Amino acid sequence: MISLAGRDILHGWGKFVLTGIGLGLLIGVTLTMAGVYRGMVDDARALLNNSAADLWVVQQSTQGPYAEASSLRDDVVRSIRGLPGVARAANVTYLTMQVRHQGVDVRAMVVGFEPGQPGEPGFLLAGRHITRSHYEAVADLRSGFALGDRIRIRRHDYTVVGLTQRMVSSGGDPMVFIPLKDGQEAQFLKDNDAILNERARTAANPGLNRPGVPGLLAAVQASQTSNHNVNAVLVQVLLQEQTGLAAESVAAPIRRWKHLEAFTREQMEEILVAKLIATSARQIAMFLLILAVVSAAIVAFIIYTMTMGKIREIAVLKLIGTRDRSIAGMILQQALGLGLIGFIVGKLAATLWAPVFPKYVLLEPMDAVRGLLAVLLICALASSLAIRAALKVDPAAAIGG
Numbered sequence: 001m002i003s004l005a006g007r008d009i010l011h012g013w014g015k016f017v018l019t020g021i022g023l024g025l026l027i028g029v030t031l032t033m034a035g036v037y038r039g040m041v042d043d044a045r046a047l048l049n050n051s052a053a054d055l056w057v058v059q060q061s062t063q064g065p066y067a068e069a070s071s072l073r074d075d076v077v078r079s080i081r082g083l084p085g086v087a088r089a090a091n092v093t094y095l096t097m098q099v100r101h102q103g104v105d106v107r108a109m110v111v112g113f114e115p116g117q118p119g120e121p122g123f124l125l126a127g128r129h130i131t132r133s134h135y136e137a138v139a140d141l142r143s144g145f146a147l148g149d150r151i152r153i154r155r156h157d158y159t160v161v162g163l164t165q166r167m168v169s170s171g172g173d174p175m176v177f178i179p180l181k182d183g184q185e186a187q188f189l190k191d192n193d194a195i196l197n198e199r200a201r202t203a204a205n206p207g208l209n210r211p212g213v214p215g216l217l218a219a220v221q222a223s224q225t226s227n228h229n230v231n232a233v234l235v236q237v238l239l240q241e242q243t244g245l246a247a248e249s250v251a252a253p254i255r256r257w258k259h260l261e262a263f264t265r266e267q268m269e270e271i272l273v274a275k276l277i278a279t280s281a282r283q284i285a286m287f288l289l290i291l292a293v294v295s296a297a298i299v300a301f302i303i304y305t306m307t308m309g310k311i312r313e314i315a316v317l318k319l320i321g322t323r324d325r326s327i328a329g330m331i332l333q334q335a336l337g338l339g340l341i342g343f344i345v346g347k348l349a350a351t352l353w354a355p356v357f358p359k360y361v362l363l364e365p366m367d368a369v370r371g372l373l374a375v376l377l378i379c380a381l382a383s384s385l386a387i388r389a390a391l392k393v394d395p396a397a398a399i400g401g
Contacts, residue, residue: 112183
């Protein structure tokens with residue numbers, strides 16, 4: 001039997017294709033929204049992978065260092081290194097801030113790390129690792145920095161000596177790695193004016209500036225300008241198994257005896273994915289639901305309008321004995337064809353504009369498959385209104401005025 005849907009589409013193919021392109025752009029936005037969520041999850045996991053840690057030891061009663069503020073003394077790492085099952089442990093600082101380059105502020109996560117320990121950049125695309133104890137930096141490509149650039153972090157200038165890739169925070173901000181001592185100073189040390197004011201207050205305090213106690217004031221002021229805090233201790237354990245039992249066996253005594261909080265990889269991933277980006281995930285889910293409803297409404301309106309424009313032709317088909325099933329199949333095929341064209345256009349559009357987005361957009365193949373099935377289902381359901389209207393057409397309308 002001749003395809004009625006194909007004949008009708010060829011008769012007005014221009015309008016049909018333009019409608020499919022418009023629907024495709026809407027589908028492209030839907031696929032992009034799903035890719036934004038996937039990108040957020042991938043950024044969170046990339047952050048954990050880049051740390052190369054099995055355990056995160058942070059301040060007690062906090063979920064730091066990524067979801068909450070965490071501060072602990074840097075000498076804690078010594079006692080952790082002596083625990084059974086610990087292979088390596090290192091201090092690290094994390095600070096999201098504006099890094100200035102040539103008068104422009106770039107939002108980045110500044111990481112203070114110990115060379116050769118967990119927390120350092122895993123690989124470089126260009127340049128070299130940090131070899132000096134101060135004023136050198138390794139930056140992610142998304143920061144826009146190049147080798148040899150001079151960037152300003154707080155009061156000091158740093159030279160970019162290495163470039164890496166996919167080293168980002170859970171929010172998608174590029175990472176800038178600097179030596180640990182510099183990271184401690186950038187995060188915890190006050191500016192010069194605040195230090196001068198604090199020294200004046202200390203000198204005016206009779207309890208801290210006692211006559212006849214030489215060296216007391218100088219010692220107090222020296223303690224105010226030195227810092228020994230970090231945000232977390234990254235721990236690698238021996239014989240880490242897939243189940244995470246080895247990491248948990250090391251974490252238990254840290255929680256009990258060190259009065260600190262320790263998170264395994266699975267627990268930290270749950271904090272980042274299930275808690276930190278949970279609100280964003282729900283918001284994206286609402287957008288996807290709204291876009292699905294809008295897409296269904298557009299397809300239903302278009303198919304219904306196209307069907308109402310062919311009332312006389314449908315009446316003629318009924319008059320010559322065409323079965324209702326064939327008429328319904330024609331309308332359904334048109335709706336599915338419109339959805340298929342829209343999906344192809346949407347997939348191409350999402351693939352083309354995804355790299356332009358400021359945040360990472362991850363388009364997974366399985367999301368595309370699920371999106372195709374959802375589009376076809378929505379188109380099939382949306383065509384039901386037009387099918388009902390077509391089946392109610394009176395064959396006498398073919399010979400009526």
